[in-house]
Amino acid sequence: xxxxxxxxxxxxxxxxxxxxxxxxxxxxxxxxxxxxxxxxxxxxxxxxxxxxxxxxxxxxxxxxxxxxxxxxxxxxxxxxxxxxxxxxxxxxxxxxxxxxxxxxxxxxxxxxxxxxxxxxxxxxxxxxxxxxxxxxxxxxxxxxxxxxxxxxxxxxxxxxxxxxxxxxxx
Amino acid sequence: xxxxxxxxxxxxxxxxxxxxxxxxxxxxxxxxxxxxxxxxxxxxxxxxxxxxxxxxxxxxxxxxxxxxxxxxxxxxxxxxxxxxxxxxxxxxxxxxxxxxxxxxxxxxxxxxxxxxxxxxxxxxxxxxxxxxxxxxxxxxxxxxxxxxxxxxxxxxxxxxxxxxxxxxxxxxxxxxxxxxxxxxxxxxxxxxxxxxxxxxxxxxxxxxxxxxxxxxxxxxxxxxxxxxxxxxxxxxxxxxxxxxxxxxxxxxxxxxxxxxxxxxxxxxxxxxxxxxxxxxxxxxxxxxxxxxxxxxxx
Numbered sequence: 001x002x003x004x005x006x007x008x009x010x011x012x013x014x015x016x017x018x019x020x021x022x023x024x025x026x027x028x029x030x031x032x033x034x035x036x037x038x039x040x041x042x043x044x045x046x047x048x049x050x051x052x053x054x055x056x057x058x059x060x061x062x063x064x065x066x067x068x069x070x071x072x073x074x075x076x077x078x079x080x081x082x083x084x085x086x087x088x089x090x091x092x093x094x095x096x097x098x099x100x101x102x103x104x105x106x107x108x109x110x111x112x113x114x115x116x117x118x119x120x121x122x123x124x125x126x127x128x129x130x131x132x133x134x135x136x137x138x139x140x141x142x143x144x145x146x147x148x149x150x151x152x153x154x155x156x157x158x159x160x161x162x163x164x165x166x167x168x169x170x
Numbered sequence: 171x172x173x174x175x176x177x178x179x180x181x182x183x184x185x186x187x188x189x190x191x192x193x194x195x196x197x198x199x200x201x202x203x204x205x206x207x208x209x210x211x212x213x214x215x216x217x218x219x220x221x222x223x224x225x226x227x228x229x230x231x232x233x234x235x236x237x238x239x240x241x242x243x244x245x246x247x248x249x250x251x252x253x254x255x256x257x258x259x260x261x262x263x264x265x266x267x268x269x270x271x272x273x274x275x276x277x278x279x280x281x282x283x284x285x286x287x288x289x290x291x292x293x294x295x296x297x298x299x300x301x302x303x304x305x306x307x308x309x310x311x312x313x314x315x316x317x318x319x320x321x322x323x324x325x326x327x328x329x330x331x332x333x334x335x336x337x338x339x340x341x342x343x344x345x346x347x348x349x350x351x352x353x354x355x356x357x358x359x360x361x362x363x364x365x366x367x368x369x370x371x372x373x374x375x376x377x378x379x380x381x382x383x384x385x386x387x388x389x390x391x392x393x394x395x396x397x398x399x400x401x402x403x404x405x406x407x408x409x410x411x412x413x414x415x416x417x418x419x420x421x422x423x424x425x426x427x428x429x430x431x432x433x434x435x436x437x438x439x440x441x442x443x444x445x446x447x448x449x450x451x452x453x454x455x456x457x458x459x460x461x462x463x464x465x466x467x468x
Contacts, residue, residue, distance in 0.1 A: 027239070028239060028242050028243070028246065031239060031243060031318040031319060031320065032243055032246045032318050032330070033319075034248065034319035035247070035316060035317070035318055035319050035327070036449050038451075041319065047303060055390045060203030060204070060206075060207070061202070061203045061206055064203065064206055064207045064210060065210075068210050068214070073235060076235035077235050077236065077239060077320065078237075078326075079318045081218050081221045081222065082217060082218075082220040082221060083214035083215070083217045083221070084218065086210075087211055087215065087216045087218075089205065090210055090211065090214070091207070091211065093205045094203065094204075097203075097228075127255075133215075133218055133219070133222060134222075137368050
């Protein structure tokens with residue numbers, strides 16, 4: 001629900017060790033899991049972590065910097081050009097933080113709705129950036145997009161409650 | 171003109187209105203996060219544009235990232251083997267405990283042994299075929315294990331051999347079944363292999379039956395296309411596609427895959443090729459040095 005003047009959503013903090021370990025583990029799982037489980041290629045751990053921390057901290061600058069940092073790390077570990085995921089994850093981090101400042105996202109349901117919307121936005125924005133930069137960008141495949149959204153929202157359903165255990169009021 | 175203001179009483183100062191620069195500063199401060207986002211996005215766009223025009227291969231940030239994650243990837247891979255082994259042993263132990271009669275226990279043991287032997291047999295077969303292939307091909311080659319997949323939308327994997335094993339970029343990578351792709355980035359102990367189904371992959375190829383030349387391009391969904399084969403060339407489902415050697419990367423005559431569908435196009439046929447190598451389950455691969463037989467060690 002939209003925030004009211006007398007009720008501004010309170011931001012939360014995450015234990016620093018849990019924060020850094022989760023980022024590292026997310027990137028590590030992103031590169032190792034698809035070897036054992038081919039379906040895991042659809043997972044986007046850095047995106048899910050960006051969304052979660054941006055919504056919890058309710059800070060647009062934090063969301064932007066975290067998304068950009070994780071995106072750049074993802075770019076560096078992939079074959080892709082440096083900056084591709086950095087742009088998209090940075091934008092998504094900003095939008096997630098903006099949504100959390102505008103709406104009360106303490107309720108799980110609202111958080112998953114915002115997650116679903118922003119995960120849905122991620123692939124089209126990535127394709128758009130590729131269209132702006134490449135002569136022959138990859139095509140947008142609807143089936144891949146739908147399966148990616150479903151898989152990553154499911155991943156958020158698993159990850160958010162785990163990460164919530166390390167959350168405390170700011 | 172008369173001054174209506176009474177003498178002796180200080181004239182009230184009108185409320186001070188902020189001036190242009192102050193307004194601008196206040197506006198920027200209020201929208202600082204948005205401006206930061208714009209600056210970060212613009213910087214990355216410029217960085218991307220620079221990379222596209224310069225076509226740099228291994229960038230420093232890539233080297234740092236891969237070197238930082240390499241030990242953990244290896245450990246996780248090893249840990250996975252240990253855990254699956256331990257899990258298997260635990261399963262066997264618990265099933266053995268459930269068995270009351272000696273005969274049933276023996277049977278369970280025998281089944282376990284058969285399973286282990288068959289697993290060992292499969293692995294042995296794979297390694298033998300690689301060894302056989304290494305001896306068969308007239309090029310020097312080094313065996314490697316796939317340790318990680320690449321994150322993101324590209325189809326590439328990391329192998330556990332790098333500069334220290336003499337690997338360089340643009341070396342063909344294959345299994346006994348067929349070619350897998352080529353090395354695109356090399357680090358100290360690892361290398362990144364671009365899978366031939368990746369949308370940016372291209373392999374000089376020809377039809378095995380009549381030598382019709384084309385280029386196998388990745389489709390990104392487990393299949394490839396054999397492009398630039400004109401409509402008048404005879405192509406049929408099931409035809410073998412092999413490397414032509416014209417791309418100066420893959421040696422001539424290596425198996426790429428098999429034609430699975432053919433359709434006429436405007437000028438060129440639309441030929442779908444299924445790779446011969448099992449690209450979704452890569453474990454052991456061979457990195458082949460050079461496309462000229464002169465590279466083979468004595």
